[in-house]
Amino acid sequence: MKLLDGKLISGQIKTEIAETVKRDFLDKGRNAPHIAAVLVGDDPASHSYVTGKEKACREVGFISSVYRYPSQITTEKLSEVVTFLNNDPEIDGFIVQLPLPAHIDEQKIIQQIDPCKDIDGFHPANLGKMMLGLPSYLPATPFGIITLLERYQIETRGKHCVVLGRSHIVGTPVSILLSRKASFGNATVTLCHSFTTDMPSITRQADILIVALGKQGFVTDEMVKKDAVVIDVGIHRVPADDTRSGFRYQGDVDFDKVAGKCSFITPVPGGIGPMTVVSLLQNGLKAAQKEV
Numbered sequence: 205m206k207l208l209d210g211k212l213i214s215g216q217i218k219t220e221i222a223e224t225v226k227r228d229f230l231d232k233g234r235n236a237p238h239i240a241a242v243l244v245g246d247d248p249a250s251h252s253y254v255t256g257k258e259k260a261c262r263e264v265g266f267i268s269s270v271y272r273y274p275s276q277i278t279t280e281k282l283s284e285v286v287t288f289l290n291n292d293p294e295i296d297g298f299i300v301q302l303p304l305p306a307h308i309d310e311q312k313i314i315q316q317i318d319p320c321k322d323i324d325g326f327h328p329a330n331l332g333k334m335m336l337g338l339p340s341y342l343p344a345t346p347f348g349i350i351t352l353l354e355r356y357q358i359e360t361r362g363k364h365c366v367v368l369g370r371s372h373i374v375g376t377p378v379s380i381l382l383s384r385k386a387s388f389g390n391a392t393v394t395l396c397h398s399f400t401t402d403m404p405s406i407t408r409q410a411d412i413l414i415v416a417l418g419k420q421g422f423v424t425d426e427m428v429k430k431d432a433v434v435i436d437v438g439i440h441r442v443p444a445d446d447t448r449s450g451f452r453y454q455g456d457v458d459f460d461k462v463a464g465k466c467s468f469i470t471p472v473p474g475g476i477g478p479m480t481v482v483s484l485l486q487n488g489l490k491a492a493q494k495e496v
Contacts, residue, residue, distance in 0.1 A: 237492035245275030297491035348479025
């Protein structure tokens, strides 16, 4: 078993981005790429992600701004913020951190974002381009999964990839990316969800198993075939008496039981999380370079 070390690979990519920022922006007297995040409410996971994004921006030489609003903000007021960022020439790209409070029309906000500044890759224009294999911003977590497979030279062509979870943030887009005619695509993809019957019989067929269900420890060793590649997207904070913080992180995969059967597996934390952040930086660099 080998770990797919997202922390290691994301560090390598950040070094590459920092070199590009210096060479193509700072050394030429151009402003550094500037990306922003809109953060609504007090969701701990959202705050943690945005804090990680700010830190990563500093490491690569980006300018980073965060616009924070209370959970009571209306759809109309948040819409005004999006319009402001769309029209701000100093902002190359931005995200509206999801999930939003239940009273906000999430799709209305996403669809209002200028597709050229949509570095989260959730606007229908970018998702449509992704479907067609055209240049676009890819959703950060699926982008990170594909990049991790590519950097470890894990063959996807002709492999059976099973994806657990069909969200528009992870499951559905990664299933499309893996099935596309591309160097790290050409897989046969099965997408499982809450209405899938006899899921273990399907997961046991997977050469590559991607788990994004949001259910702690859902995948056990009985659900994984020998030498499978397992990508765990889930992250859950659970109490732990043996740590200084009083908690630890676990994924959607029962790592201790599953790891011994795998050829490769992502750890939690340190797997897909860092790859998601660095993928956002890669999209931000594209935005600053006007590549999309």
